[in-house]
Amino acid sequence: MIIEVSHLKKRYGSLLAVDDLSFSVEKGEVFGLLGPNGSGKTTAINCMLSLLSYESGDIKIFGKEMRPDAYDIKKDIGVVMQNVAIFPELSVYENIDYFCGLYITDKKTRKTLVEEAIAFTGLHDFRKFLPRKLSGGLLRRLNIACGIAHKPKLIFLDEPTVAVDPQSRNKILEGILALRDRGSTIVYTSHYMEEVETICSRILILDKGKAVATGTKEQLKAMISLGMKITFDAQDLTREQLQGLEALPGITEVQQKGSVISLKSKEENGSLERILAYLKDQNIAYNNIHSEMPTLNDVFLEITGKELRD
Amino acid sequence: MQVFKVSFKVLKRNAASLLIYVGIFLGLSILFASNSSEQEQGYTSFEPIKVPITVFVEEDTPLVQGLLTHLKKSAVLLPLEDTTNQIGDALYFRVTTYVLRIPEGFTEAFLQGAALSLEKETLPDAVTSIYQDLAIERYFHTARLYQEAFEDLEEEELVQLTLETLGQETPITLTREASQRPSSYTRFYFNYMSYSLVSILVLGTSIVMLLWKEEGLYQRTEISPLKRSSIHLQKFLALGVFALLAFFLLSGAYFFLHPQATWDQQTKLHILNAFFLTVTSLGMSFFIGTLLKSRNAITAVSNVVALGPSFISGVFVPQQFLGEGVLAIAKLTPTYYYVTANERIAAMGDTLDASIWPLMGMLLLFGLVFYVLSFYLGRKETKTIWKG
């Protein structure tokens, strides 16, 4: 196990930000911490990094107890913080070189590593630029480069794609997978479930400092009763027809908003055919029929009753 | 009026920092005013304060005794241990302000008409030493005159004649206004405001101006339907309210701490002058805040702009000691006009000195120029990227 967190508890005054959190991260995983704003993701990470003091709990990284002076552990960790943490007075190259230099003291090795990091994050055209001349997306890329240049075995990324354009975002996600392929273990926090769904192998869902569910995507989705969601457009459906839809086997919920009808089914297969058959049978004209597998948001919604993004 | 409200709210939130500044500068104003006026009295009143001096006499003759008697009229004789260190320390800390040494054999040489010199030790910036110099020189000069005139005069008689001459009173009449004149505390207090007011205004201005330059906020206000000139004006109004508060605070403090102050014509004019200064200083800080981008730059420039002109306009070193060249440069700053008007108000009797109006006019003119420039700049405002 790369990371082992047991019964972590952290308070801010009267607020319990992290409440008896336990989980572990295996080597080579992309482990996702998913939860709404204020659920304790960043706090948990900062505790793991020994930046925050905590009331109780054990944190082990690489099998050893994590402490502020555990330099042997720290040298193999890379961090990409939520805020862009760089020096405005230093250029892109200089920033990466500076932070890499806190880990790698040999100049030659470092030079190679910095060049690789620049190539990796696609910042080659901007290497001499000062941060104030970079767009939001580029700054995020710089932020990442500064955190991973020294090729750490374990990387923490805390909401790295906030306020980033789609192009940069995709590049970042690709990059993270490339890092995994290089052999790093990744801990990734976000409140964007699409990202987490895309790249994470295992996910922990946090709400108000507590773990509400852990597992792979599939495992999480299996936890809930929802199998599929179906929507279509239709006009003037009668109440009997709606009730008829709801009576179909497997259908758990039918909602009508204007001309959009949405249904939820327990089953993953078969519901769509039954619905289409019913509509044909009833001679209901429909449009835009659409089916969707449950998302993590649905998981979160069912477990906590809230949306991931408020 | 959103920009106004928010600007003002931010000022309120930063009240602690502002109050620290106000407190310190107010304290300095008071210290400055009371001490400057005390010191000025020391060398400008007609009953000079008796300062401590030390005279080391190596012989005891009627001539020397006569000198000591004469000196006691304007000084207090302080005995000291006659070592270099003791003397050095005493002078350094103003325990004594003047050290005179009368060597043995002096009297005899003097009575024989020899050309002599006496050794004194002073610190160069003790202004009152000039009175001691004069007292001593006049004593011996008078004695010398008598001695040369009457060729064989007994020492005691010589001394007696000398003291008689020196004891002559010169009648001096102070006209009515002069004896009623308020102390110079007022003058110094208001002069110092040219420094303290500007410093306080600049802090408040930088807080507000920097707030709106922060990238996200800047962009939001830019794309809002508010006109740029309206945004600018609202910031300015918020700062105007702040400036008025500062003005009232500093002026009010004057009355509070100087209970003898009366609401007479001079005081009214001082306050009016200070009000014009507030207006102009606001314009100046606003201009600087519009022009510059970072907090440190704004504070740096403003401090120079507050302190420098104060020095060359006669706030700390009175105008009468400044050279023509210096004052010519000072005339390029609004502070000069403020200080000159202040000085003339302070020197006024019952009749109004009309020359103060053009001075105040110049002061306001500077303010007007600053406003115009800052509004013009505000319309062409370039944005700064403030990424944390």
Add this chain to the structure above:
Amino acid sequence: MFRHIFSYRFKKLLRTKEMIFWTLAFPILLSIFFHMAFQNLDAAETFQTIPTGVLADEAYEDHAFLKEVLLEVSKGSTPLLQVFEGSQEELARLLEEGTIRGYLTAGDPISLTVRGTGMSENILRLFLEELNEQAHVMKTVQEKDPASVPRLLTAIEESSALLVEKEKDTAAPSQILNYFYSLIAMACMYGAFFGSDEITDIEAHISSRAARIQVAPLHKLKAFLSSSLASYVVLMINTSLLLLFLRFVLGIDFGPRVGYLILTTFMGTFTGLTFGAFISTLVKKNENMKSAVIVAVTMAGSFLSGMMYAPMKYIVYDKAPVVFYLNPVNLITDSFFSLYYYSSFTRYAQNMGMLLLLSILFSLGSYTQLRRRRYASI
């Protein structure tokens, strides 16, 4: 690792223009203002002729001595007095208007009427006192032994000054040097901004950059010291440039013990640096507050050490000696002054010792915060 942090910090500092301005350009600009203001202070050239009146009555007509003296002192390119003769009403009006500073009335003794007690009026008073004394001597000699009058007149012509300032082996600094010392001291204290920034960049609860540094495998204190050393070097360069400017451009002579002057400057800069760091550990995030406190303390300290008003220093010593010994700006200026005024180093060493003590106290204060590796919240 040390070289890495040091060199990057150095590079970063040289690129922050505002910082450089504060500690270099501002004192230089101010010194130029000082220089302009004080150019005439030492010279006696500031004298201006005093317009004076004299009552043109019978007594005046009869007073040959007074008439002659007034004639003498109105001569030349910069005469002492400019004399107006007039009637009582005329003179009263001129006095009220301010056209004349005072007027004389002949008599035995001659009297003076003035409207204020400023410099000019005092000069008139002193002038008149001497005049009356001389008149009295003449009268006395005339009465006692008229034959002696010619000898008296000769003696009057021959008057010479008696007093001579003692020569000392240490140069007594000129009046204006104290102002420049205060200026240098103020420049030293602006090192506080550098110190404050050092803390900002190492404390994770103040900046994110600092968090990055703290998760890296290096000792926080070592990183802090390497970084602060770079700040200190930049500061020393800045203050050295200031000293050079004062010496070679403005031509200010600091006297023979220049080496110690430089040492004091370096010590003072260190005190400023540690002071700023300490304030930053107390205030933490509020940049406005930090700035306000540093500027307020530095300006107040400068004022109390006599920068704006030279006698202030002695007033503080007299009335609040604790402040005298705790005000870092004052300690610095006093070190300078005592270098040149005293031949022994006792006082100088005392001041330097106090500065060192203050630096240590500030450092310890900062250390209690720096020591902590984990935060309650960031």
